[in-house]
Amino acid sequence: MSNIRVFGKVSERFIEELKNSSAAFILTIGTTDTSLIPGITVAGASPELTHYTPPADAEFLKLGKCLVIPFPPVTPDGKPTPALVSRACLLLLDIPSIIVDAGSRVKPLIPHVDLVGEPGKDIRTGTALSENGARRILENSKMFGKEIADTFDIIIIGESIPAGTTTAMAIMIALGYDAWGKVSSASPSNPVELKTNVVKEGLRRASLPRTDDPLVAVSRVGDPVHLAVAGIAAGALEEGSRVLLAGGTQMCACVAILKHLGLNLDPEMIEVGTTRWIIEDKTADMVGLLSQIWPDYALLVADYSMSNSRHPGLRAYDEGFVKEGVGMGGLLVTALVRGFSPDEILRKVEEEYERMIR
Amino acid sequence: MSNIRVFGKVSERFIEELKNSSAAFILTIGTTDTSLIPGITVAGASPELTHYTPPADAEFLKLGKCLVIPFPPVTPDGKPTPALVSRACLLLLDIPSIIVDAGSRVKPLIPHVDLVGEPGKDIRTGTALSENGARRILENSKMFGKEIADTFDIIIIGESIPAGTTTAMAIMIALGYDAWGKVSSASPSNPVELKTNVVKEGLRRASLPRTDDPLVAVSRVGDPVHLAVAGIAAGALEEGSRVLLAGGTQMCACVAILKHLGLNLDPEMIEVGTTRWIIEDKTADMVGLLSQIWPDYALLVADYSMSNSRHPGLRAYDEGFVKEGVGMGGLLVTALVRGFSPDEILRKVEEEYERMIR
Numbered sequence: 001m002s003n004i005r006v007f008g009k010v011s012e013r014f015i016e017e018l019k020n021s022s023a024a025f026i027l028t029i030g031t032t033d034t035s036l037i038p039g040i041t042v043a044g045a046s047p048e049l050t051h052y053t054p055p056a057d058a059e060f061l062k063l064g065k066c067l068v069i070p071f072p073p074v075t076p077d078g079k080p081t082p083a084l085v086s087r088a089c090l091l092l093l094d095i096p097s098i099i100v101d102a103g104s105r106v107k108p109l110i111p112h113v114d115l116v117g118e119p120g121k122d123i124r125t126g127t128a129l130s131e132n133g134a135r136r137i138l139e140n141s142k143m144f145g146k147e148i149a150d151t152f153d154i155i156i157i158g159e160s161i162p163a164g165t166t167t168a169m170a171i172m173i174a175l176g177y178d179a180w181g182k183v184s185s186a187s188p189s190n191p192v193e194l195k196t197n198v199v200k201e202g203l204r205r206a207s208l209p210r211t212d213d214p215l216v217a218v219s220r221v222g223d224p225v226h227l228a229v230a231g232i233a234a235g236a237l238e239e240g241s242r243v244l245l246a247g248g249t250q251m252c253a254c255v256a257i258l259k260h261l262g263l264n265l266d267p268e269m270i271e272v273g274t275t276r277w278i279i280e281d282k283t284a285d286m287v288g289l290l291s292q293i294w295p296d297y298a299l300l301v302a303d304y305s306m307s308n309s310r311h312p313g314l315r316a317y318d319e320g321f322v323k324e325g326v327g328m329g330g331l332l333v334t335a336l337v338r339g340f341s342p343d344e345i346l347r348k349v350e351e352e353y354e355r356m357i358r
Numbered sequence: 359m360s361n362i363r364v365f366g367k368v369s370e371r372f373i374e375e376l377k378n379s380s381a382a383f384i385l386t387i388g389t390t391d392t393s394l395i396p397g398i399t400v401a402g403a404s405p406e407l408t409h410y411t412p413p414a415d416a417e418f419l420k421l422g423k424c425l426v427i428p429f430p431p432v433t434p435d436g437k438p439t440p441a442l443v444s445r446a447c448l449l450l451l452d453i454p455s456i457i458v459d460a461g462s463r464v465k466p467l468i469p470h471v472d473l474v475g476e477p478g479k480d481i482r483t484g485t486a487l488s489e490n491g492a493r494r495i496l497e498n499s500k501m502f503g504k505e506i507a508d509t510f511d512i513i514i515i516g517e518s519i520p521a522g523t524t525t526a527m528a529i530m531i532a533l534g535y536d537a538w539g540k541v542s543s544a545s546p547s548n549p550v551e552l553k554t555n556v557v558k559e560g561l562r563r564a565s566l567p568r569t570d571d572p573l574v575a576v577s578r579v580g581d582p583v584h585l586a587v588a589g590i591a592a593g594a595l596e597e598g599s600r601v602l603l604a605g606g607t608q609m610c611a612c613v614a615i616l617k618h619l620g621l622n623l624d625p626e627m628i629e630v631g632t633t634r635w636i637i638e639d640k641t642a643d644m645v646g647l648l649s650q651i652w653p654d655y656a657l658l659v660a661d662y663s664m665s666n667s668r669h670p671g672l673r674a675y676d677e678g679f680v681k682e683g684v685g686m687g688g689l690l691v692t693a694l695v696r697g698f699s700p701d702e703i704l705r706k707v708e709e710e711y712e713r714m715i716r
Contacts, residue, residue: 096505107472109474110498110501111472111473111499114465114469114470115469116467116468144469
């Protein structure tokens with residue numbers, strides 16, 4: 001395949017199905033109060049605004065404009081949300097997209113599936129989710145995953161949760177993996193030390209050296225979104241649909257949850273799709289995380305760049321800003337697999353960007 | 359067709375599509391505080407419990423058990439919810455069902471689509487919904503209807519809203535139709551005078567002799583559900599899918615809203631499906647309402663009875679209890695059109711009933 005780099009045990013059958021079968025994109029949104037820690041995330045113009053990023057991403061994805069805030073989500077220095085690229089891919093692909101709220105402080109003002117979850121608390125408390133809340137998120141996300149798999153053969157699952165790389169790191173470490181300093185960031189200067197300290201504090205307060213139970217890991221130091229992504233994937237796989245986990249190092253935490261739920265992770269049925277910006281991030285190690293958690297891992301990387309864009313806001317992606325989110329990598333992979341060229345995609349992204357800044 | 363009675367301009371093409379095309383059932387739930395008026399509804403064991411009926415109906419439909427209350431919804435004298443019959447039909451039909459919350463005081467604890475609406479206030483206030491709330495329900499229900507129509511060719515839409523016949527009557531009268539004493543009831547003794555007085559009070563407080571604007575009618579004396587059912591239907595029709603409005607006299611209010619939204623109601627694309635218990639209700643006049651609002655109306659009636667059931671709780675349906683709700687009539691019509699015999703359906707209902715009372 002041109003424009004796709006493959007890592008691990010990528011399956012030809014999976015690619016064939018991704019190309020030809022009926023697909024739907026699920027954007028799983030939620031919040032963790034961990035995002036309010038100054039400096040931990042750039043997924044929002046200020047710490048307080050990070051709670052508006054997931055619903056605003058959802059609205060932007062579906063409508064091309066936001067309702068909960070008057071402008072699309074940006075980093076503090078104005079770099080645009082990856083929802084822009086995801087939206088462009090969805091417009092080209094012409095596949096359905098569904099917003100799923102796993103637990104958000106601010107709800108999107110458009111129709112969305114409510115998993116009756118709860119927002120995550122700051123993981124430094126060691127009690128990120130209530131036990132009941134975590135159990136309900138898992139049950140409802142599996143139920144939703146099964147239902148959606150009745151209708152679609154390929155379920156592409158993305159996420160939007162500011163500070164999600166920090167909670168992902170905590171989940172993986174709680175489940176016994178060495179994820180210290182291996183998760184990526186939407187900023188070119190990954191605040192690795194701050195993340196590490198936050199995760200350490202959370203694990204200490206949770207009295208968690210490690211656990212094999214994903215519900216314990218997530219309810220102590222996790223968040224609603226990684227659990228829901230894993231639950232939707234588990235439900236869809238159970239019904240025989242294929243799953244593309246669309247995201248960066250956070251998806252490694254979803255894989256870890258799936259593994260500890262006891263699922264058989266067959267690369268013919270489930271793979272991960274991300275961007276080159278994640279793979280090229282020297283402050284992270286997605287392949288290392290995947291191979292540690294899932295020896296049979298399969299990773300598809302979209303060889304798509306915006307360094308030739310006429311817009312500095314888009315060229316910033318190639319300077320280490322943003323990198324992933326809102327399913328961008330998996331949707332780029334899907335668009336490339338389905339025959340759209342990087343140039344076609346860039347033109348669509350620029351078109352949407354120009355509409356957005358007008 | 360055996361076991362289906364037809365009224366008005368029923369289209370053969372519509373029946374053919376109902377039989378063979380991909381269908382989904384949408385249960386639209388919501389509440390109006392009008393249901394708290396003692397004696398106005400039997401859709402709940404007590405006025406306060408009526409607020410639990412819609413989420414409990416949704417849960418029963420999907421799970422065969424309830425989560426928000428420890429038992430399935432019943433009338434004050436113990437007659438079981440029509441969700442029982444709807445669930446049996448869905449099990450036979452094996453089609454997807456989706457719960458849509460248009461505005462409920464109590465949320466179902468299972469995955470559901472949130473239209474970001476609001477619960478209805480007592481219509482005697484003359485301000486049942488906020489203007490913004492009504493506008494959002496209409497916009498979001500249309501958006502959802504369009505999206506679901508991308509995937510399914512037939513959209514069957516039911517409702518669960520206690521006191522819905524009263525708000526339906528108010529909506530139709532506000533839009534200029536003579537609905538006085540023409541709506542049905544889940545009770546064998548329809549509280550016609552009480553309903554009439556409540557509607558009169560609402561219209562007076564709303565300073566509404568009549569209006570042509572469905573958003574004005576609904577926001578003054580309506581509720582979230584009838585508006586959302588109409589919006590979902592409007593969106594689905596706009597995308598070229600067919601719609602079966604599954605319900606009794608309440609669906610006449612949905613037809614009135616659709617008409618006043620300016621939709622062309624072609625019986626080849628939209629019809630109404632209900633039970634014989636509604637048509638045989640001498641305290642109501644569904645055919646009269648339909649022909650008044652929609653001269654080209656098309657109505658399919660399921661010739662299905664439970665008078666031979668071994669369970670008194672089910673035989674009660676033939677004694678004038680319950681009659682409609684949770685899409686029962688439209689789902690019975692669909693099951694009959696798709697070749698299930700009344701006996702097969704009754705056996706499935708009894709099976710579910712026996713499981714339920716154990």
